[in-house]
Amino acid sequence: MSEQAILQVDELKVGVIDGKKKTPIVNGVSFDLKEGETLGIVGESGCGKSMTSLSLMGLLPKGIDYLDGHIHLGELNLESFSKRNWRDIRGKKMSMIFQEPMSSLNPVYPIRKQVREMILSHEKVSQKEADARTLEMLKLVGIPRPDEVMDNYPHQLSGGMRQRVMIALALVNDPQILIADEPTTALDVTIQAQILELMQSLQKRLQMSIILITHDLGVVAEICDRVVVMYAGEIIEEATTKMLFDEPLHPYTKGLLSSLPSIHEEKEYLSSIPGTVPPPGSIVQGCRFKERCPFAHDRCSKDPEMFAHLNGSKVRCWLYGEEETS
Amino acid sequence: MFAYILRRLLHMIFVIFFISLLVFFSIRLTGDPAAVMFGAGEPTAEAIEALNERLGLNEPLYVQYGLFLKGMLMFDFGESFRSGASVATMIFERAGATLALALGGLVVAMLIAFPVGILSAVYRGKFIDFFGRIFSLIGISFPNFWLGIMLILIFSVTLGWLPASGYDGFSSLILPSVTLGLILSGILARLIRSSMLEVLNQQYISTARSKGIKEWKVVIKHAFRNALLPTVTFLGLQLGALLGGTVIIEQVFAWPGIGRLIVDAINQRDYPVIQGGVIFLAMIMVLVNLLVDISYSFIDPRIKAGKAGG
Numbered sequence: 106m107s108e109q110a111i112l113q114v115d116e117l118k119v120g121v122i123d124g125k126k127k128t129p130i131v132n133g134v135s136f137d138l139k140e141g142e143t144l145g146i147v148g149e150s151g152c153g154k155s156m157t158s159l160s161l162m163g164l165l166p167k168g169i170d171y172l173d174g175h176i177h178l179g180e181l182n183l184e185s186f187s188k189r190n191w192r193d194i195r196g197k198k199m200s201m202i203f204q205e206p207m208s209s210l211n212p213v214y215p216i217r218k219q220v221r222e223m224i225l226s227h228e229k230v231s232q233k234e235a236d237a238r239t240l241e242m243l244k245l246v247g248i249p250r251p252d253e254v255m256d257n258y259p260h261q262l263s264g265g266m267r268q269r270v271m272i273a274l275a276l277v278n279d280p281q282i283l284i285a286d287e288p289t290t291a292l293d294v295t296i297q298a299q300i301l302e303l304m305q306s307l308q309k310r311l312q313m314s315i316i317l318i319t320h321d322l323g324v325v326a327e328i329c330d331r332v333v334v335m336y337a338g339e340i341i342e343e344a345t346t347k348m349l350f351d352e353p354l355h356p357y358t359k360g361l362l363s364s365l366p367s368i369h370e371e372k373e374y375l376s377s378i379p380g381t382v383p384p385p386g387s388i389v390q391g392c393r394f395k396e397r398c399p400f401a402h403d404r405c406s407k408d409p410e411m412f413a414h415l416n417g418s419k420v421r422c423w424l425y426g427e428e429e430t431s
Numbered sequence: 432m433f434a435y436i437l438r439r440l441l442h443m444i445f446v447i448f449f450i451s452l453l454v455f456f457s458i459r460l461t462g463d464p465a466a467v468m469f470g471a472g473e474p475t476a477e478a479i480e481a482l483n484e485r486l487g488l489n490e491p492l493y494v495q496y497g498l499f500l501k502g503m504l505m506f507d508f509g510e511s512f513r514s515g516a517s518v519a520t521m522i523f524e525r526a527g528a529t530l531a532l533a534l535g536g537l538v539v540a541m542l543i544a545f546p547v548g549i550l551s552a553v554y555r556g557k558f559i560d561f562f563g564r565i566f567s568l569i570g571i572s573f574p575n576f577w578l579g580i581m582l583i584l585i586f587s588v589t590l591g592w593l594p595a596s597g598y599d600g601f602s603s604l605i606l607p608s609v610t611l612g613l614i615l616s617g618i619l620a621r622l623i624r625s626s627m628l629e630v631l632n633q634q635y636i637s638t639a640r641s642k643g644i645k646e647w648k649v650v651i652k653h654a655f656r657n658a659l660l661p662t663v664t665f666l667g668l669q670l671g672a673l674l675g676g677t678v679i680i681e682q683v684f685a686w687p688g689i690g691r692l693i694v695d696a697i698n699q700r701d702y703p704v705i706q707g708g709v710i711f712l713a714m715i716m717v718l719v720n721l722l723v724d725i726s727y728s729f730i731d732p733r734i735k736a737g738k739a740g741g
Contacts, residue, residue: 167555211657271638
């Protein structure tokens with residue numbers, strides 16, 4: 106892993122405009138992705154993590170009205186891209202796999218055709234060559250009898266197999282970045298572990314960076330190098346995976362971690378964070394977590410910055426506001 | 432697949448058998464053909480008796496029905512009471528005209544409805560969608576005979592571009608096909624729009640976009656291909672309905688189709704022609720349905736014709 110950032114996201118804002126009111130869904134998100142690293146984006150549903158990943162691919166759904174901020178992929182300024190530019194990036198430099206392996210492959214085409222389309226839309230090679238590469242890729246993702254699976258339709262494969270095919274599809278053009286949006290959520294626990302392992306080994310082999318979007322801290326602990334925790338459209342903590350688990354800073358992160366079951370202590374009840382995530386646009390000023398925060402005080406009605414902490418993490422909470430100066 | 436088709440054909444024989452029962456006995460409840468055939472005059476009882484004897488209507492019903500069934504096996508529906516011509520020949524002479532009109536209507540409907548439906552779905556809520564939906568509504572609401580007459584007035588009477596009626600070459604097919612197709616395209620465009628909207632929300636459409644392929648390929652290759660299935664069901668049913676149900680259009684354009692043949696035969700109590708015509712249409716309908724079901728397995732690989740049940 107080198108320290109070179111291949112993707113830089115700076116003050117990304119995504120949202121809808123209702124009349125004159127801007128309702129942000131992603132509100133000023135900034136992070137770097139380094140070469141060869143796995144970055145986790147963690148948060149509850151509705152915190153903006155999927156919107157963040159979709160804006161990286163230029164795939165924001167209809168109904169999203171604005172995208173501000175900067176996305177740099179190497180020398181490229183993605184936020185100013187035209188449709189054509191985007192097409193060259195997608196599936197070539199960045200690929201994406203989705204949550205639902207059952208529905209993320211087109212039911213009416215055999216696997217061969219779906220992967221071939223991916224190759225041929227970026228490279229001028231013969232069909233035969235494309236098919237050879239598909240076969241090789243299917244082998245690489247650990248699909249048994251790959252030559253048979255080439256001509257199978259998605260409905261003939263299990264969920265785990267389909268997710269393997271999706272990974273093969275995403276990686277066939279050797280992208281720099283793989284964005285995985287909850288890639289294991291819909292799978293059985295044993296299959297989850299296999300898929301995570303596969304992603305890790307492929308990452309080493311193909312030297313790519315991974316952005317893993319998940320709400321599952323177990324998955325984060327398994328494969329991520331660094332984590333950003335999102336809450337209500339903002340990043341509230343950024344840390345190495347080790348630091349996040351050893352010394353969580355933000356009250357929300359602490360809450361998340363203490364709600365995990367542990368094998369070391371027996372808890373009768375798992376603790377939970379009271380309240381719910383505020384809907385987008387409902388908080389205009391101040392810390393977005395203050396309503397649910399046990400440590401909330403007067404300062405929290407002002408927007409907290411990202412404070413750097415001594416342990417190397419960054420946290421958006423006034424509790425750590427003084428440490429810079431002390 | 433083969434066993435499935437065989438099973439369906441067996442099925443078809445039962446359907447045709449029941450329809451033959453229904454048509455045979457129901458027309459015999461509608462009145463005496465001999466009385467109608469003599470028209471205004473006051474026929475003697477002997478004359479009616481003689482006519483019934485000649486037409487075979489004096490036999491007991493079960494004998495008549497048996498003869499009808501026996502003939503049907505050989506595709507022989509007897510002779511018309513009125514003209515004495517072979518009913519099978521009459522049907523075949525007109526089947527071509529009916530088929531041409533039905534297919535013409537379908538082609539026109541598809542040519543209009545596919546682009547309208549697809550564009551409506553892709554530009555949902557935009558002007559083009561608004562236009563498409565208005566178009567669909569108009570298509571659905573227009574009475575088809577009125578549209579037919581308007582088209583005749585404009586393109587035949589006023590402009591003189593196309594023949595107003597008859598069955599004579601391609602140019603005479605245009606106006607009735609357009610009339611049928613316009614009406615049908617309203618419903619078809621709506622159907623395509625709604626199934627496209629459903630498909631466009633699917634995850635595999637996002638996958639397709641994430642591959643970096645052109646948007647029109649996403650729409651046509653990935654979305655429309657999947658939206659086709661409900662459309663084919665609908666078109667299959669419509670084709671069946673068009674073959675028998677274009678009587679009004681045939682009347683407006685003086686089109687020599689089977690619909691008109693049957694209506695005329697009913698007015699004249701021409702039993703063999705009615706029976707033959709109805710059985711023929713039923714056969715076509717059942718066959719078209721079979722073809723539609725078989726075509727599913729080509730359009731959607733998840734459906735294996737053999738397992739779909741019959």
